[in-house]
Amino acid sequence: MSARAAVTRPSAAELRGAALAYASRGVPVLPLRGKLPRIPAAHQPGDSLYQQCRGQCGQQGHGVHDATCDPDQLRAWWQRWPEANIGLRCGVGFDVIDVDGQTGRHSLERLLAEHGGVPIGGPRVRTGSGGWHLYVAPSGLPDQIGVLPSVDYRAADRYVVAPPSRHPTTGRRYQWIPGRGLDTPLGELPAALRERLTPQPADRQPEPAPTRPAEPGHPYGRAVLEAETARIAGARGPGQGRGGERNQVLWEAARNLYNLVAGDVLDEAEVAGELERAARACGLLRDEPRQTQRTLASARQVGMAHPRGVPERSARGASGHDHPHQDASHHPPFRPRRQPDHPPER
Numbered sequence: 449m450s451a452r453a454a455v456t457r458p459s460a461a462e463l464r465g466a467a468l469a470y471a472s473r474g475v476p477v478l479p480l481r482g483k484l485p486r487i488p489a490a491h492q493p494g495d496s497l498y499q500q501c502r503g504q505c506g507q508q509g510h511g512v513h514d515a516t517c518d519p520d521q522l523r524a525w526w527q528r529w530p531e532a533n534i535g536l537r538c539g540v541g542f543d544v545i546d547v548d549g550q551t552g553r554h555s556l557e558r559l560l561a562e563h564g565g566v567p568i569g570g571p572r573v574r575t576g577s578g579g580w581h582l583y584v585a586p587s588g589l590p591d592q593i594g595v596l597p598s599v600d601y602r603a604a605d606r607y608v609v610a611p612p613s614r615h616p617t618t619g620r621r622y623q624w625i626p627g628r629g630l631d632t633p634l635g636e637l638p639a640a641l642r643e644r645l646t647p648q649p650a651d652r653q654p655e656p657a658p659t660r661p662a663e664p665g666h667p668y669g670r671a672v673l674e675a676e677t678a679r680i681a682g683a684r685g686p687g688q689g690r691g692g693e694r695n696q697v698l699w700e701a702a703r704n705l706y707n708l709v710a711g712d713v714l715d716e717a718e719v720a721g722e723l724e725r726a727a728r729a730c731g732l733l734r735d736e737p738r739q740t741q742r743t744l745a746s747a748r749q750v751g752m753a754h755p756r757g758v759p760e761r762s763a764r765g766a767s768g769h770d771h772p773h774q775d776a777s778h779h780p781p782f783r784p785r786r787q788p789d790h791p792p793e794r
């Protein structure tokens with residue numbers, strides 16, 4: 449699109465058509481005024497449901513939770529607010545790396561250069577303020593403002609402004625980079641960024657339990673292996689209770705086990721085999737083979753970077769404390785705000 453077109457106000461038909469087109473691809477959409485939700489908030493400060501309700505009250509006005517793929521609802525919204533910008537919900541079909549201007553670009557490039565320089569790829573938007581939105585496969589990781597200087601990560605419960613919306617300050621349009629529209633296969637979240645986004649136990653546990661190396665086959669390692677693989681095998685998929693959680697459980701359990709592989713407590717080949725068996729048992733390997741392999745590769749990479757041995761208490765086998773606590777991993781339970789199962793590869 450030309451520089452002139454970039455400042456031309458999109459027509460109502462153009463905005464409505466784009467909103468419907470995103471929704472028809474399974475991307476939930478919400479109307480925006482500038483960058484903020486257009487629908488007035490259902491709950492104000494002082495209301496007991498303020499910042500608690502996510503739409504269970506039946507009204508609209510819950511920010512990203514209003515986003516929908518229902519074409520009738522979208523037509524009604526854009527009939528009422530023909531000039532509304534378009535917000536796309538993240539964490540469902542994609543996550544977005546939000547790069548703010550040249551500062552953000554440089555911090556992302558620096559990170560990539562330090563870690564092998566693998567390009568991220570995927571659909572890409574030039575924002576109305578001169579930044580970029582990089583669309584990557586949903587990671588299940590929590591969103592994070594400032595994951596790098598001038599770089600945010602937008603995931604579950606966040607949204608991004610999408611083309612052809614106009615930036616409220618500059619008046620410039622958000623535009624898909626030519627050849628990098630939403631048809632482009634999603635980008636890969638770089639491992640170095642994934643690691644930064646992963647809640648680290650050290651953040652909440654300043655003094656980790658002292659550990660010492662042990663030979664593979666130590667009873668502590670065996671107990672953790674059994675507990676973690678049982679957790680994966682029992683994880684629920686979509687339609688099996690409240691939300692799918694299999695991918696998240698798999699990632700977390702695999703990361704915990706590879707921590708112990710790196711600490712020489714468990715044997716790598718055995719862990720890989722047991723993880724695959726558990727992923728098959730919960731149906732994940734059958735339903736989402738490619739995403740599952742990516743999850744395992746990522747968990748291995750992060751896990752191997754943080755070796756962990758046997759906690760002192762368990763290392764003293766003679767004292768009869770070979771059995772780990774319920775949370776054998778010593779990682780606090782990882783609880784992102786939502787635990788969406790990744791949609792199948794499209």
Ligand SMILES: [Zn+2]
Pocket residue numbers: 490491497501502503504505506507510
């Ligand atoms: Zn409500």
